[in-house]
Amino acid sequence: MHDLASRPDGAEWIVGRMATGEFVALPEVGKQALDLLGQGLSSAEVGERLREATGDDIDVPDFVAALLALGFVAELDGREVPQPAPPKPTFCWIRPRHVRWVLSPVLPVLLGLLIAAALLSRPPVPLSYHTLLWSPHGSAVIALGAGAGWTLLLLHECAHLVAARATGVAGRMRLGTRLQFLVMQTDISGIELAPRRHRLTAYLAGIATNLTVSALAALAAGATHGTPRRVLAALTLLALLPLPFQLMVFMRTDLYFVLQDVTRCRDLYGDGLAYARYAARRLFRRTTGRDPSRELPAHERRSVRAYSVVIVVGTTLCLAFLATVTLPADITLFARATARLGPGHTTAELLDATTVVVTLGGIHLLWARTWWRGRRAGRGKSRR
Structure with a gap:
């Protein structure tokens, strides 16, 4: 057997291979069979041992076939089982010992105090769309929004990765889709083996990061004036804008995993x-x-x-909403842009139309490619 990790979970055991992120729930007899196989016993010997212990005939060869499909078996009858190399973790240079501090119970208390200080700061940051329009130059507003948005997204996912890595889980970041949305997501399969407090820390780390950035920006805005204050106020709101999305638990957002854990659903x-x-x-x-x-x-x-x-x-x-708002708007915008790509238009119009076609078309093509890759990867993946 490969190196497997496990923990009891009620009447079952969560067992898996940390290197691949593949985990299953086994009944007690399954865990016994796994332990006996790990000791080098043959299928027949394991079946006999289990029959003596339980009084039931267990189909051990079928169980071994399932373990092979999961990638848990390293050698069979003395021959190495060919398997693809485990996926490489994101930021593999980060070791659990480097980030163990994020699991400290003191950290949520400190973050709570920071958020409370931001809420009580004076003058407060107005939670209005006017705050986002911090400059009379639209290009500057868009540049800050795009730069801060992607930076916050990366920090959000890195927070999940770091919290999981602190528990020994490798973690991998990649693009994904949630219905019509293109998202960045972090696979932290293996966190199932961690204690509940550590699991919840990993699930909520992204939201905590957004709140922390927002609180720091609000406190800094209160200590400045003029353009720096307006920029920091806009950053405060930009850090909060992604959080309502987390309430959409039907798309397996961060709060979905909290809900799944709290309800003790598999x-x-x-x-x-x-x-x-x-x-x-x-x-x-x-x-x-x-x-x-x-x-x-x-x-x-x-x-x-x-x-x-x-x-x-x-x-x-x-x-x-996609059918009545998003798609009609995108199609109209794309059609207007393509109509201006022909002759008879100024250079500025051609540049504007090209930018719209490339940007809008690129986003939709990236979504389609990501969706298709996720669909293909999901076909052969065992259900956890």
């Missing part, structure tokens, strides 16, 4: 989606199948059914 999104599909088929009398939520423990069943409503309502509203 796969809140996957189970909620499966139940929503079952309920839709039942509504239109197109199914005689069994309710998938019936297989879940009672506490998970209630959470999954409630969350399925959130998925349906949230997804419907998001796609409706």
Whole structure:
């Protein structure tokens, strides 16, 4: 077996390989079988040991096949199992010992005091769109917004990565999609093995970073005047703008993982989606199948059914906004720009149209490519 990590979780065990980020939940008998196989026993010997211990016949060869599919087996019958190299962690030079301090229980207290000081600072930063329009020059406003936006996004994801790395989880940052949104996301698979406080720290690290930047900018704005104050006030608001997005838990945002952990659900999104599909088929009398939520423990069943409503309502509203606002606006903007690319237009008009076509087309192509790569990667990935 490869080097595997595990921890008890109620009546089950969470077991996985930190190098690949592949984790599964096993019953007690599965953990026993895994330990016996790790000792070098054959499938037949493991089956006999389990029969003596439990009185049941366990299909160990099928269990071994599942372990092979998960990439947990290094050698089989003395032969090395060919496997792709584990993905390289992002910022692999950051070691757990370098960032262990982020798990200190003192840190949230200090951040709370900082945020409280910003809220009480005088003069306060007005939470108005006028604050964002800090300069009469639109290009300067857009430049600050774009620069601060991408910098804050990177800091947000780095916070997740650093908090996870402190627990020993590798972590990998990459582009992803959430419905019509192109997002940056951090894979911290393996955090399931950490204590709950550390898990919640990793989930909430991004939000805490945005709040910290906003608080520091607000305090600095209160100590300055003129253009620096206006810039810092705008930065205060820019750091807060991404936070309402985190409330959209139907898209597996940071707060979704907090919700999943607090409700003690194994796969809140996957189970909620499966139940929503079952309920839709039942509504239109197109199914005689069994309710998938019936297989879940009672506490998970209630959470999954409630969350399925959130998925349906949230997804419907998001796609409706896409169909009625975003797409018509993008199509109109793109059509106007392409119409100005022909002859008979000034150099300024041609430059403006080219910028719109390249920028808008590039964003949509990047979204499509990212969505397709995520879809292909998800086809063969085992469910955790």
